[in-house]
Amino acid sequence: MAAVLIAILSLTVLGIPLVLAVDRNASPLRLLGLAFLYGTGAIYFVLLALSVLHIRWSLLSVTIAALLCGGQALLPVLGRRHGGQARVPVLHVHVFDLAALIAPAALACYATIAPLWEWDFWAIWGLKARVFLEAGGIDWRFLESRWNTFAHPDYPLLVPFAYDFAALVGGGWSDRWLGLLFVAWALAFLLVARDLAALETTPVKAALIVFALSWLAVSRYVGLAEGALVAFIGAGVFFVRRALLANDDAAWRHGAILLGLAACTKNEGLAMLASVAIAIAIVDVRSLRRLWPAAAIALPWLVLRALHDLPTDVVSGSLALRFAARASEAGAIFRLLIANLHDPWLWAALLLGLLLIPRRRERFVLLAVTFQILFYIGAYFVTPHDPAWHIATSWPRLTMQIVAPLAYAVMVQLAHAEARSEQP
Amino acid sequence: MRRALSLAAFAAIVVASIDPILLRFPFYRRAALAPVFERYADRMWLPYAAFLRGVREHTTNGQTIAVLVPTLDWDRGYSYAYYRASYFLAGREVLPLADEARRVHPENLQRAQFVASWRAAIPRGTVVWSGDGGVLVRR
Numbered sequence: 105m106a107a108v109l110i111a112i113l114s115l116t117v118l119g120i121p122l123v124l125a126v127d128r129n130a131s132p133l134r135l136l137g138l139a140f141l142y143g144t145g146a147i148y149f150v151l152l153a154l155s156v157l158h159i160r161w162s163l164l165s166v167t168i169a170a171l172l173c174g175g176q177a178l179l180p181v182l183g184r185r186h187g188g189q190a191r192v193p194v195l196h197v198h199v200f201d202l203a204a205l206i207a208p209a210a211l212a213c214y215a216t217i218a219p220l221w222e223w224d225f226w227a228i229w230g231l232k233a234r235v236f237l238e239a240g241g242i243d244w245r246f247l248e249s250r251w252n253t254f255a256h257p258d259y260p261l262l263v264p265f266a267y268d269f270a271a272l273v274g275g276g277w278s279d280r281w282l283g284l285l286f287v288a289w290a291l292a293f294l295l296v297a298r299d300l301a302a303l304e305t306t307p308v309k310a311a312l313i314v315f316a317l318s319w320l321a322v323s324r325y326v327g328l329a330e331g332a333l334v335a336f337i338g339a340g341v342f343f344v345r346r347a348l349l350a351n352d353d354a355a356w357r358h359g360a361i362l363l364g365l366a367a368c369t370k371n372e373g374l375a376m377l378a379s380v381a382i383a384i385a386i387v388d389v390r391s392l393r394r395l396w397p398a399a400a401i402a403l404p405w406l407v408l409r410a411l412h413d414l415p416t417d418v419v420s421g422s423l424a425l426r427f428a429a430r431a432s433e434a435g436a437i438f439r440l441l442i443a444n445l446h447d448p449w450l451w452a453a454l455l456l457g458l459l460l461i462p463r464r465r466e467r468f469v470l471l472a473v474t475f476q477i478l479f480y481i482g483a484y485f486v487t488p489h490d491p492a493w494h495i496a497t498s499w500p501r502l503t504m505q506i507v508a509p510l511a512y513a514v515m516v517q518l519a520h521a522e523a524r525s526e527q528p
Numbered sequence: 529m530r531r532a533l534s535l536a537a538f539a540a541i542v543v544a545s546i547d548p549i550l551l552r553f554p555f556y557r558r559a560a561l562a563p564v565f566e567r568y569a570d571r572m573w574l575p576y577a578a579f580l581r582g583v584r585e586h587t588t589n590g591q592t593i594a595v596l597v598p599t600l601d602w603d604r605g606y607s608y609a610y611y612r613a614s615y616f617l618a619g620r621e622v623l624p625l626a627d628e629a630r631r632v633h634p635e636n637l638q639r640a641q642f643v644a645s646w647r648a649a650i651p652r653g654t655v656v657w658s659g660d661g662g663v664l665v666r667r
Contacts, residue, residue: 210550217558218565226569227611231618238589238619251624254611277618312538316545324550453540460534515541521534 105216107274108281112140112288114273115266118170119143121178126361127354128181131195137295138358140288141335145365145401146173147269148262152242152404160240163272196302200311204298207318208290215283215326225279225327228255233267234277247414257414260405262368263329279327286331290321293335297321297512300342303350309519316515320508325501329370333505336366337376340398341472341509344380347394348387348468356394364401371416372505374402375479376472383471423486430485437484440495446503454507454514461517469513473506570612572605573597576646579660580616583644586657586664589619594640596648600626613644642666 119139123130130138150169151161159165220230232255235246247257266285271277297317301310321338323330343359346352363380366373377398384392430437445451463470480502487494570577576597587593597609610624623636637643643651646662653665 207547207550210547210553213554213558214550218562218568221565221568223569223611226615231611231615234615234618245621249621251622251627252614254607255614312542316542319545319547319550322547322550324547447544450541450544453537453544457537457541460530460537511541511545515538518534518538518541522531522538 105281108270108284111270111273115143116140118174121174124181125177126357133295133299137292140292144266148265151265155241196307198307198311204314204318207322211322212287219279220327222327233264237271258416260368283326289332289335293321296339305519313515333369338508360395360397364398367402379475380472382475387468426486444499446500457514466513473510575660579646579662582659592621592640593642594623596645598647602628
């Protein structure tokens with residue numbers, strides 16, 4: 105356990121100068137939450153760069169590269185700090201905020217009860233991490249092998265690399281306590297959400313919003329990339345929303361970086377980046393260029409996987425033929441989607457809330473979530489797998505990935521509506 | 529009326545977001561539940577994981593290992609056996625003897641330096657190690 109806790113602490117410390125380089129006025133909550141998210145992103149690039157440069161991973165080589173990375177970010181921050189005191193927003197916390205710790209505490213109990221047990225952990229995410237650890241870098245032979253397509257060689261590597269970093273700190277592979285990383289991702293996301301909610305509503309309502317989000321941030325699919333993806337997608341969309349509503353430069357930078365890291369986490373993160381880009385193009389096309397850091401962050405893995413010709417199962421073969429065949433089964437596919445929806449009561453409550461809020465103000469979030477859902481549904485119409493199996497095994501997880509941004513937007517607007525109606 | 533509806537919708541989202549399964553988890557006895565989760569991945573073939581650990585101890589990185597289990601049917605156990613072996617034997621090259629299209633691949637048996645045979649026929653070669661219901665054979 106100590107190795108994973110030290111890894112989490114190290115990633116957080118690594119992330120602090122990176123956050124300050126992007127946003128010197130970051131509040132303590134924002135700084136702490138983003139530090140872990142940026143730290144896992146930084147270690148992803150460190151391990152990727154060492155692999156590309158054929159430098160074998162070791163605790164020493166990774167530490168030196170990480171210190172260089174953090175040090176580069178720290179220099180301009182120190183220079184600016186010297187010039188004057190930064191303005192840090194005052195933090196108003198409420199006793200209700202403690203309630204937001206219940207879900208992460210419950211996840212900590214669940215995720216650490218045994219070595220990670222999920223099929224997708226030991227057949228995809230954990231498998232790749234373990235193979236790469238043995239190879240001292242990305243094992244391209246393994247990814248390119250025709251026998252290993254089950255491990256989804258095209259999937260981005262941020263989560264396996266986080267496992268590898270913990271293994272390097274621990275001196276060898278162990279899947280016993282890796283579940284703690286998912287508690288850290290959830291807590292990081294909640295700190296960011298609390299910081300942003302406080303900018304829009306009262307401390308009590310912000311605490312209640314974050315309490316609701318705390319349950320949406322904790323994924324019971326421990327060991328899969330879902331927990332990390334919820335954090336990166338959620339925080340990224342929150343920041344872009346904030347940037348659009350308040351013309352906040354720092355929020356633009358955070359939003360773009362976090363969405364780029366979502367694209368480094370899972371293919372759905374890449375789809376979310378596309379969904380956000382389309383939504384921004386509709387809401388305010390001139391702001392689209394501000395997403396460029398997201399594209400830059402996502403690009404290296406896309407180039408590497410294209411160079412190594414790593415296949416993506418959903419888009420293999422003829423999409424048009426499969427779509428034509430499935431179009432006649434549309435009714436059955438939609439019935440399966442409804443039957444396998446993650447937490448239908450929550451979606452019903454969100455739809456009720458949507459009817460009561462000024463939807464135009466939340467156009468960006470609604471459009472981004474809608475396009476993402478359309479991407480997901482489109483994938484089921486072209487999947488080479490049996491759609492019933494594919495939907496049953498993925499749709500509950502996919503709908504969980506995008507519910508947090510929607511819940512946040514609806515709850516903030518409901519809080520506004522309640523406050524407005526309170527006024528005489 | 530609108531205020532009451534907004535409050536009701538806000539409260540409904542808060543309540544509906546709670547995961548009752550996860551909420552109950554801290555109140556369970558960990559010691560009693562831990563073995564259930566430890567066995568979950570290998571619940572169909574419990575000693576198989578222990579066998580793979582033994583195979584790992586008796587092989588080194590870079591060696592090629594084919595996996596032989598009671599079935600070559602991909603959907604009835606071979607996929608599990610092959611994926612699980614890939615995880616436990618990371619660093620070695622694990623070769624399947626069947627695939628999801630239900631094709632058999634005897635060429636992988638020819639290519640392999642070792643055959644890890646669990647509760648299945650013992651292939652020709654030198655037995656390097658046996659235990660937990662299986663044998664490791666060098667070809």
